[in-house]
Amino acid sequence: MLKPVPAKLAVSRRQRSTPYTPRVEALGVSDYSIVNHTVLPKGFGRSVEEDYWHLREHVQLWDVSCQRQVQIQGVDAAKFVQLMTPRDLRKASIGQCLYAPIIDENAGMINDPVILKLGEDRFWLSIADSDVLLWAKGLALGYGFDVSINEPEVSPLAVQGPKADDVMAKVFGEAVRDIKFFKFAYHDFQGHPMLIARSGYSKQGGFEIYLDDSSLGLTLWDSIWDAGQAFNIRPGCPNLIERIEGGLLSYGNEFTRENNPLECAMDDYVSTDPTLNYIGKAAIEKIREEGIARVIRGVQFDGNKTPPCASTWMLSTGGRIAGYISSAIWSPRFETNVAIGMLERGFWDVGQRVSVACADGSERNGVVTALQQA
């Protein structure tokens, strides 16, 4: 089994930096990940636990430029975007953010972006880690849709935590407080309209600013940073403890193209309307008919602090395979290890006892929980 590797990330143009990278580096980024060929800060020298408590109590500034936008515009845009997802977008309004599975013809997950409806004929897919742009371009060319597809120079910056509203109000004015959850609006920043959404990859509240002018990146960062000083702002990043407790999934970690959205507990985003057409519909209908074979759940397991989960760890019950864990970490609040995993049919009931084959060679006593544990 693998142990955590303290290897450094090699730098190159291919692994793109962001408009905020100079500030992130000046603030002592200690860990990076790569998402969409772009650096994602993953730590600033403090422990994940310290960052966790801080995120729950204060406010953090996250460089999430790696959430690249796949822009789809043109006369066929609405029809085309609908084809790409089983979520019914027909009643979506401009200014809405919609979490949506993107699936292939076998209902395999391609990505799970937040779709921003910018206009009747213009959408952004704010994507997780796969080249959705290539999928979309291939489909559009093959099917002959009249759409233009590109990756605009948009670099999201997240302000997350319970004090996010106060910080944002100081920078953009009191009106930002009125932005509703998973809605966006434009607010002025030094004469430049900024797309601001109430969203983000945490359950602690906050905003994402979709900067579309990289030359304003450092000014934007600094303005929020300065405004945040009164609120104990820190640089941060998606926090593994917080996202596991909150049941936030990660493409490539919790699920891959081998999984369908019903296994991924995305039932709310898979339409049952027979009049809706989308890629993978026949596969979804067949899966619904047969019933899913597995589903994503939370898991908690005992023993000392778990090592990082860099591959799937088998779950078993009485010698039978019950599923696997894909992400795991120690929760200082629950004082046990928390995880997200895929549980096979027959083993997915909340309360089910499982044994966890941990990477350190130990077998831990575990229990299945709801996906959202917190």
Add this chain to the structure above:
Amino acid sequence: MLKPVPAKLAVSRRQRSTPYTPRVEALGVSDYSIVNHTVLPKGFGRSVEEDYWHLREHVQLWDVSCQRQVQIQGVDAAKFVQLMTPRDLRKASIGQCLYAPIIDENAGMINDPVILKLGEDRFWLSIADSDVLLWAKGLALGYGFDVSINEPEVSPLAVQGPKADDVMAKVFGEAVRDIKFFKFAYHDFQGHPMLIARSGYSKQGGFEIYLDDSSLGLTLWDSIWDAGQAFNIRPGCPNLIERIEGGLLSYGNEFTRENNPLECAMDDYVSTDPTLNYIGKAAIEKIREEGIARVIRGVQFDGNKTPPCASTWMLSTGGRIAGYISSAIWSPRFETNVAIGMLERGFWDVGQRVSVACADGSERNGVVTALQQA
């Protein structure tokens, strides 16, 4: 400007390890990169210069599992793969490796894989860093081709350097010496047929073994490692000095979807046969008619050892923009800095003087060279 970041790579299932990772870690990997959502070792604690001299004189074992295979098979496979590239594959034979640009309808580069023709109806695209699988799947679905497209569990292992033949002969038998450049053949390894190609991302000679059974990964690594002891084998990786001197391009570094294959000096792989049909043909014909606006060349520049090139560095001549550099490093053999860059029309002649805007703030005196400098 950015300075090199010593941040660690955060581990997770999403950033996939390989069948060889336990050995790579035991041998002290110090740097990682991410290619195709998979770790690529980039250093083992020695300097790039030490690794460079060693690669030129001895033999190295490289974990290049990140070169994922996009497998395309089925009755339409040959027709479909040809549609994806301007390289004429019609006379390709089984057992051949073909370097080939993959382009979109605007002739923009999607990837530059080596295509392995495994059968008349079965191909592998051994890819650089973009999700070609999604592009191919989108196209096939949209156009309605009868092909199946997937990513098989294949993990290439490279043996590179002048002593590669001797090491490989000890493991696979003398017959491996007969494999011709950019050809592949199957040779037995403990009762398992191994696809072995004479290829690799260096100009020092060697092989790539396309392991298709991960459970044999450590045995394969160990067998080559043991056989290599008599030849001073070391763990290694694509070497930046060697690849720049040799003019080997890197997708995402030297070129992106913004570039066409003629700009990328890939004329030999862009057919001029009017009877050949492929995506982007009209765009290629237009570019040929108008002439390219820029082209990839080598560049050398003076001053002390260059810092790493993590973004493009502008080239200028007499106050006019001449292009940019995308990769650069000190060459201990040439005793100057070597680079690869994109030179604008009017500035691309070998011998052209340019000024390099280096990330350390200095302006260096440079000169345009042939792409292959060594």
